[in-house]
Amino acid sequence: MKKVALKYLDRKVCPVMRSIAEIGDKWILLILRESFFGFKRFDDFQKNLGVSRSVLSNKLSKMVALNLLEKTSYQNENDRVRYEYKLTKKGKDLNKVVISLLEWGNEHVVKAGEVTVKIVEKETCEDVKIDLLSEKGETVKWRDVKIEASEGRAK
Amino acid sequence: MKKVALKYLDRKVCPVMRSIAEIGDKWILLILRESFFGFKRFDDFQKNLGVSRSVLSNKLSKMVALNLLEKTSYQNENDRVRYEYKLTKKGKDLNKVVISLLEWGNEHVVKAGEVTVKIVEKETCEDVKIDLLSEKGETVKWRDVKIEASEGRAK
């Protein structure tokens, strides 16, 4: 692992760039939000998001191809076959991205008296925050960190 | 504060939606990354991102209008006036969004042997992670949380 100055870091292979290349799309982010809200069906996505069916169809295929969602069929008794889109591990792991957006929105975009959405513990209903943590498990301030780029064999 | 079922939450006022409306743009996200990397000048952004000057000019204006960046001029002795774009508080507070994207990219998009970018403590150079925290400061698993929407007077 050889350190690289950020100045010389190839932006095309930067992990942030590559994440944005996959999910840096308004509709994909919103579909992810709906998935985290617990929705799984085409028509739920369509109604909740108000997106056109063709765009939705497109984005869902793309997300399945990227392995963010898994498409499965199921059938309740005496009912027709239905389909659902479930978050994969890779998709679920985006929860921190969505929660960061949520917290930032609550803090900087939502005005007093407007709707807020919060994350709470299931058991206690206490607020859950997202934050930077050291290896010892202590919270770390943004001003006390630095960014390092490395390229090399080991991952 | 009245609780609202997510099903009936107005998606137009959802904080996630409103965050995405402001920063859910490939170029804005990438400019933010460059800002967190420490770059401040028009030409640095342009070279690093490979974006056209007109688009960059546009996005920067938009970001200043949104109060994500602050444009200031400065002058070293015997030098011409220069400009820089610095992150505002609102912009800096997006660090968790960018770090989440970074971690997710390292985990799910970057392949073994490729470039990684890490966040480390300035002092100790130890890795810094981002995670969900309870009010007591303990880490919380995604599966142990739920999402709640409220609308009402108090913020």
Place this chain on the structure above:
DNA sequence: CGGTATCCCGTGTGATACTG
């Protein structure tokens, strides 16, 4: 219900040129 196909339009984007 869960899509796909087609059309059409607006906007995002790059290339190029010009300015202080």
Place this chain on the structure above:
DNA sequence: CAGTATCACACGGGATACCG
């Protein structure tokens, strides 16, 4: 260095229609 202006074009996205 730090932009703005103009143009040309591809692509995203909505509307609509159609299918199993």
